[in-house]
Amino acid sequence: MSDRAGFRDLLRLTAGHRGTLTLAIALTVSASGLGMLQPLLVRHGIDSVGTAPLSWWFVAGIAGLFLVQAAVDGLGLFLLERSGERVVLGVRRRLIARLLRLRLPAYEDHRLGDLISRLSVDTTVLRDVVSTASVQLVAGGLTGLGTAVLMLLLDPVLFGMVAATVSVAAVVVIALLGRLRTAGELTQRGVGEMTADLERALGAIRMVRANRAEAREERRIGERAESAFAAGVRAARLTSVMTPAVELAIRGSLLLVLLVGGARVAADATSLGALVAFLLYATYLVVPLISLLQGIGLVQRGMGALQRVHEASLLPVENEAPARSPVLSRRCAPVLEFRDVRFSYGNRPVLDGVSFRIEPRTSVALVGKSGAGKSTIFSLAEHFYQPLSGTIMLNGVDLTGMSLADCRSRLALVDQNVPVLHGTLRENLVYAVPDAGAEELARVLETVNLTELVSGLPDGLATQVGERGNMLSGGERQRVAIARALLTRPELLLLDEPTAHLDQINEHALTTALERAGRECALLVIAHRLATVRRADRILVLDEGRVAAEGTHDELTATCPLYRRLVESQLTGDGLTESLPAEAATAG
Numbered sequence: 001m002s003d004r005a006g007f008r009d010l011l012r013l014t015a016g017h018r019g020t021l022t023l024a025i026a027l028t029v030s031a032s033g034l035g036m037l038q039p040l041l042v043r044h045g046i047d048s049v050g051t052a053p054l055s056w057w058f059v060a061g062i063a064g065l066f067l068v069q070a071a072v073d074g075l076g077l078f079l080l081e082r083s084g085e086r087v088v089l090g091v092r093r094r095l096i097a098r099l100l101r102l103r104l105p106a107y108e109d110h111r112l113g114d115l116i117s118r119l120s121v122d123t124t125v126l127r128d129v130v131s132t133a134s135v136q137l138v139a140g141g142l143t144g145l146g147t148a149v150l151m152l153l154l155d156p157v158l159f160g161m162v163a164a165t166v167s168v169a170a171v172v173v174i175a176l177l178g179r180l181r182t183a184g185e186l187t188q189r190g191v192g193e194m195t196a197d198l199e200r201a202l203g204a205i206r207m208v209r210a211n212r213a214e215a216r217e218e219r220r221i222g223e224r225a226e227s228a229f230a231a232g233v234r235a236a237r238l239t240s241v242m243t244p245a246v247e248l249a250i251r252g253s254l255l256l257v258l259l260v261g262g263a264r265v266a267a268d269a270t271s272l273g274a275l276v277a278f279l280l281y282a283t284y285l286v287v288p289l290i291s292l293l294q295g296i297g298l299v300q301r302g303m304g305a306l307q308r309v310h311e312a313s314l315l316p317v318e319n320e321a322p323a324r325s326p327v328l329s330r331r332c333a334p335v336l337e338f339r340d341v342r343f344s345y346g347n348r349p350v351l352d353g354v355s356f357r358i359e360p361r362t363s364v365a366l367v368g369k370s371g372a373g374k375s376t377i378f379s380l381a382e383h384f385y386q387p388l389s390g391t392i393m394l395n396g397v398d399l400t401g402m403s404l405a406d407c408r409s410r411l412a413l414v415d416q417n418v419p420v421l422h423g424t425l426r427e428n429l430v431y432a433v434p435d436a437g438a439e440e441l442a443r444v445l446e447t448v449n450l451t452e453l454v455s456g457l458p459d460g461l462a463t464q465v466g467e468r469g470n471m472l473s474g475g476e477r478q479r480v481a482i483a484r485a486l487l488t489r490p491e492l493l494l495l496d497e498p499t500a501h502l503d504q505i506n507e508h509a510l511t512t513a514l515e516r517a518g519r520e521c522a523l524l525v526i527a528h529r530l531a532t533v534r535r536a537d538r539i540l541v542l543d544e545g546r547v548a549a550e551g552t553h554d555e556l557t558a559t560c561p562l563y564r565r566l567v568e569s570q571l572t573g574d575g576l577t578e579s580l581p582a583e584a585a586t587a588g
């Protein structure tokens, strides 16, 4: 992005806040203007002290001016900070809304920590640009210009000398700006990578501990911190050249002004008061010029940060079908039907013509070796991805003609990964139905056999479940997730069973929960336990991207070698990844 385009984007950010920002900047500039009156008053005081004593009014006037200046300055600064916060709030809200609605592949292509850092760290830089750089540029520019004009009027010769020295410093500054922007971008990127790596390690902290990898992760994340540090130091080095260059130029010119100005006073070319006023202005010039410089530096960093925020806000979101009233389902149609569905992740084919139907209130188990595409079928039913070809229907209605909300309100998904969030047990249960009543809650807790557990907890439903629900056992987490799903009264529950062996109590509880859930809605279960497949009305055997066999447990045991092998391993073993005998693929 060019500097001009980047700057225009930064300006665009302030849309809707320009009135307040202009007022805030005007107040801050006025405060600086009031400050600039002070040397003139001092000159008047010094030049007139020989002719008349200083009046109290005069002294009180100067003191009053200081007070008014401080008050105006304070109000201006407050309005600026508030505008900065408001602009960032707007950017953050838009980004939050976007980040929660990205297409699933976008999350796979980007690291979560980096996306989080764009929302937190980069937007903070934008706030500084709005609240600090804006006033630094405007106030610095105007005050600098005003001071320069007054100096020019006071003594054009001395002004020429100051202008020449400052111009030399300006050349140095302009030469370094591009590098400052790159260093700023690198710092932000480094922080993003560090956050992403920290998120990776903390998200799997038990695995990190169990593998004694703390030191390795510390080194890895430390290296990211060091790259951010190195880029930050590079930016600091550039700034540390720029700021003193300007200071040096101004202070050097002060010496010249003193020498030449002294001679001019001696030769009566100017008055002592004018020289003192000129010197005061020259010292005052340091402040606006430095703030101008800092403002430019901040804008450079802001452009880098805005680019990262922009990139995140351009990530593709899920296509919401045009708003329409919920599609009427066809009566007696299957709850879910796949017709010749093909799907690949990029160029990696997974499903190659999958067809099946799930009738209302039936229980269907989905089995297949690891990587066969079972979870992918769930993702397609939930419309997380679109099939390459074929049709997916819910209650006889094609998914492509249904809004995402309509589609997802008919289904409930219980994933294997992280089904429980940080918060209380109650918050987790009512996640999809926040206003669920106590009766409904009691019903689903009973269904999943959690009533006893909850009543045994000192805080009951108000118990904190910990990050990702790690204060609950694996089996309990799974049942909390099923209860949450059932609270929505779905037409179809998609459940990925735990692969881990459950103890007898949890095993029994899960079986009962599934049995009871099956009375409320249809079930499609990725089955890892023999108990589930035995109880299912039908079993789909997925192999080579297709439904290779379909039937009841007894039918498949008799006809499908692949199914027999899955059963022999109790559907929990992981020794099923090797290729299967050709007969398996054709069975059924």
Ligand SMILES: Nc1ncnc2c1ncn2[C@@H]1O[C@H](COP(=O)(O)OP(=O)(O)OP(=O)(O)O)[C@@H](O)[C@H]1O
Pocket (backbone or CB within 6 Å): 108, 345, 348, 350, 368, 369, 370, 371, 372, 373, 374, 375, 376, 377
């Ligand atoms: N997001 C993804 N991007 C690319 N490939 C993927 C993605 N998700 C899954 N795959 C691949 O697609 C194939 C099917 O994965 P899927 O998770 O559907 O299998 P599965 O039958 O559920 O396996 P398991 O029983 O081990 O959970 C696998 O080879 C997997 O590596």
